[in-house]
Amino acid sequence: MAKRIDVSGLNAYYGSFLAIEDISMTVEPRSVTAFIGPSGCGKSTFLRTLNRMHEVTPGGRVDGKVMLDDENLYGAGIDPVAVRREVGMVFQRPNPFPTMSVYDNVAAGLRLNGKYKKAELDDVVEKSLRGANLWNEVKDRLNKPGSGLSGGQQQRLCIARAIAVEPNVLLMDEPCSALDPISTLAIEDLIGELKEQYTIVIVTHNMQQAARVSDRTAFFNLSAVGQPGKLIEIDDTERIFSNPSVQATEDYISGRFG
């Protein structure tokens, strides 16, 4: 069910401000693609254009093409709600629904899409929680509020919630930046497992993390504050970190700026 993403000529705006300009890239299925770059370079904005979350920000607007296999997400007659259903997302800060139990959090997406029997839901919830490496920690407290878990557990709960609806693509916006090192490690391990089934795109500030988890890495940069962010290059992670083809990438990776 993993699908290929093919972006071409994509611009994203906030009102009249051009935030990212002319981005084209391909994201391979069943792999992890990492976005790196300095703050404000538009990597998160770009990520949010991939499931049409960008346009829920007031003034947010996109032109260009994002093909999910053979369907343009921005084509006429495409329902953004259906897009977000197929392209799941995990956010920077864990955001389980505070009023829902662990169980209900995982089942939330499914319940939107129709009625399920209790047994069916039970199965999906267990499967998703196992998929997120969380089952053993929460199986005795499925009916406790999701907000009672630790930060790392909450983030894995959010991942479980996202994969419960079996999306084609999983977008992760700095999923570890609010977590401690041990939780970060758990999530990184999980990403490694999830890529067997999903197309994963992850935005990260942490270059070691990009090097550890991703197969391909895209470097974004902006020429000056107030200028639009651009894709500088995308390549195999190994190459980006050993022998990038653009000087700016090497400067950023070796810590000369950013």
Place this chain on the structure above:
Amino acid sequence: MSHATLTPKHGSLRGATLPKWFAWAVAAGSVVLGLGISTAAGLDSDIQWALIAAVLFVAGSYGISAKVEGRRQAKDRTATSLVWVAFLMALVPLISLIWETVKRGVKVLDGYFLSHSMGVVADTEPGGGIYHAIVGTLEQVGLATLISVPIGVLTAIYLVEYGRGRLAKAVTFFVDVMTGIPSIVAGLFVLSVWILMLDMGPSGFAGSMALSILMIPVVVRSTEEMLKLVPNELREASLALGVPKWRTILKVVLPTSIGGITTGVMLAIARITGETAPVLLLVWVTNFINTNPFQDPQASLPMYIYLQYQNSGGSGAAYDRAWAAALTLIAFIMILNLVARGIARWKAPKTGR
């Protein structure tokens, strides 16, 4: 990993979507239909066709959308329709209130109306004015402000600058409780002490005391909020210079938050200016000018409106005066509100950080 017994339904990304003008079309259709049905059935009230149209709109957009777009989309549209209907339904009476007051109020509202009393005018005759009521309202509200502001501000200072312990908790709680006291109860309290026990007659001052009971909690609340906004660093900086605490409060804390406190006080004044119930019990009303708030009944704008309405005998002249006084009252309150918000906005950068 256990194997899932079900695969979530994956639809295509392409949902059947109704065009953007759909909602407007349904709305227009509902209004036309609503008007048509009311005319056909001979219903003459605006409320009826509007209700019919609202129901048609909600039901229509649900029905059509459920057919074309599916149930989830239809539910979403129903929610949107309901929210719009709620908004429009609420707007109608509120706009009508303002519109009616202005339309009927301007009839007799002029310089003469503002500068003359009702002294020699019979209730049902045209003429006369609200001068005596304006004097009374200003005096009563002014006295209430004089009583409430020191008590309110000092209480807030106690809560923010000194208060810890049980006393502060009790004060906070009872200030909250006081906020909810119905104005008529405040009036009854002053009645039982001032008039029934101390055997005093009705006067503007008696009303002011009841108004203070309503005003104090509002002043405490808003002042408290403002004092909490003053950064602690400022207090510490002053204390570290060896300035005593009371001078720190007077010279540093209060001046920093004075804009916000003023706003709060003005909003509190706006709130009590229109209070009628306690005035009815304690000040009564008169058609003559009484500039002494400490003796004898006094007129006030709210009681003037009530009196003109009550004693009109259905006469248009009295209703006109009531509307004109209502317009004056609303104008006064709105101006107070606008100025207060203006001050808040103007002073905000200084207190904000």
Place this chain on the structure above:
Amino acid sequence: MDITTQKPAAPPAAPGPAAPVDKRAARGATRPGDRIFLGLSRGSGIFVLALMAAIAAFLTYRASIAISKNEANFFTSFDWNPSGTPPEFGIAVLAFGTVVSSIIAMVIAVPVSVGIALFITHYAPRRLGGLIAYVIDLLAAVPSIVYGLWGALFLVPHLEGLYGWLDDYLGWTGVFEWNDGAPRSLFTVGILLAIMILPIITNVSREVFRQVPRMHEEAALALGATRWEVIRMSVLPFGRSGVISASMLGLGRALGETMAVAMVLSSSFDINASLLDTGGGTFAQNIASKFNEATEMGRDALIASGLVLFVITLLVNGAARLIIARRKEYSGANA
């Protein structure tokens, strides 16, 4: 009036370690200026407490005078004749009228207010939303006497059509039977009260909805939720307690509303099965209407009914406060 942003005046930790420090500071305040200032501000706080105690005490005292002479049952009697011999009065009619008109007001105002609050925060374009919020803020300041005037001279005549309609289609229930009198019934009072408490419920709900963390809404959006589903999954659960306390504040206002009810209602001391028939009364309205011709005994009887109103509003406002306090703990856990 922004109840949702109030910080607790005394944080839970304060009574422990902070209190002794402060006491020392207070004891150290030997300067006369400090002592006077502390005395004044603490005095004001104590004054507020004393005032509340005095209100309760005096109302109870006067009420007890009246009730001790009352020959009828204060709670169940349908009569209001405190100046008669023997004096007989009871609050049954008033309690009924107050409760019924407030229920009607809440049934209309709460859903509509929540709708407007959602409209402002989640549906309207931002500019329009801001403007509407501002206008509704101002409308909250319109005094009740003006609502009363508008209700009596504008709303009442415009309700005849609706009354006839209700009578035609729902008259068989008995509750909506109309005998063609002027529409100055408890039902009209309920509608007017609904319009009056709408701004306050809307304002508080709006604030609560605005505080819903963006990330909770995005969580729902990213699962493929429609706008309504986002509201149902993240906005309403987060805002529920806020809406409840907003409604309580509105209810408190509706229960104690005096002048508007007195001007609109054609009151009498009986209970009608039909909401559309004139008659009945509310606590506050009865006090205002009966005050002028009341003897001293009559006034005490009115004070007794006012005491009941006082207690009811205390309970309602106390409940609202409790809910807000709970909400603080609750939202604190997720901050």
